[in-house]
Amino acid sequence: MPHAHRTSPRRYARRPRPAPAAALATAVSGLLVALTLGASPAAAQPPTPPSAQEAATMLSGLTERAEGSMDGYSRSKFPHWTDxxxxxxxxxxxxxxxxxxxxxxxDCYPTKGTWTSPYDGQKWTKPSDVDIDHVVPLAEAWRSGAAKWTQDKRKELANNLKIAQLLAVTDNVNQEKGDQDPAKWMPPSSGYHCTYARMWIWVKHTYDLTADADEKTALKKALGTC
Incomplete structure (x- = not known):
């Protein structure tokens, strides 16, 4: 039986050792790549409202005027929950x-999830326990100038995800709020008053809505907690 031919050990060329600076750069680069590939995307949040200082400037620019009437108001004039x-x-x-x-x-309807309401800190696991609040209520917008808008503009306000006008909150807290402005209602969690005021002002500034004197006073007070 012929002997098996023995091959010589395979030789690999030794990779040159990088200079210390190059080695450090390579290690850092590799770490960054690893972190990037392994990182989970950040949880989405409502758009960040302007800073307290910016909001104060916006607040001073809002036209001060007593609220208008509710004559002719209907939620149907603010088509909402659009595609x-x-x-x-x-x-x-x-x-x-x-x-x-x-x-x-x-169908996009949630089958699982947890929602923490910023208004009261409560956690919910059923979508039916959560309302989507219009930070500036539609009726408040109507009394503050939206009564004169086109329906398309009212539709935009009711569905605008680009500013902080829509929040997932505890349903009964939202119902307690109703269409009240900050002079009459603020979130139960006092630690959220600053953010809430900044959101409210942002919406009113964006849509050139008016604010009454008591409303402005309450918003200024809330900004003082920031």
Missing amino acids: QGNNCNTREAVLKRDGEGVETGS
Whole structure:
């Protein structure tokens, strides 16, 4: 039986050792790549409102005027929960954005998730326990100038995800708020008053809505807590 031919050991060329600076750069680069590839995307949040200083400037620029009447008002004049793409309406888009671990069906309705209401700090696991609040209520907008708008502009306000006008909150807290302005209602969590005021002012500034004297006073007080 012939002997098997023994091959000589395979030799590999030794990779030159990089200079210390180059080695450090390579290590840092590798670490950054690893962190980037392994990082989870940040949880979505409502758009960040202007700083307290910016909000104070916006507040001073709001036209001060007594609220108008409710004559002719109807929520139907503010078409809401419109299509936001990906088979989601506005309500479903906010539930996905503001929740943690949200899973949805093919119709975009959440089947799983946890929602923490910024107004009172309560956590909920059923979408039915969560309302989507218009920070500046639609009726308040009507009394502050929206009565004179076109329906398309009112529709934009009711579904605007680009500013902090829509939040997922505890349903009964939202119902307690109703259409009241900050002179009559503020979130139960006092630590949220600063953010709430900045959001409210941002919406009113963006849409050139008016504010009455008591409302301005309450907002200025809330900004003082920032």
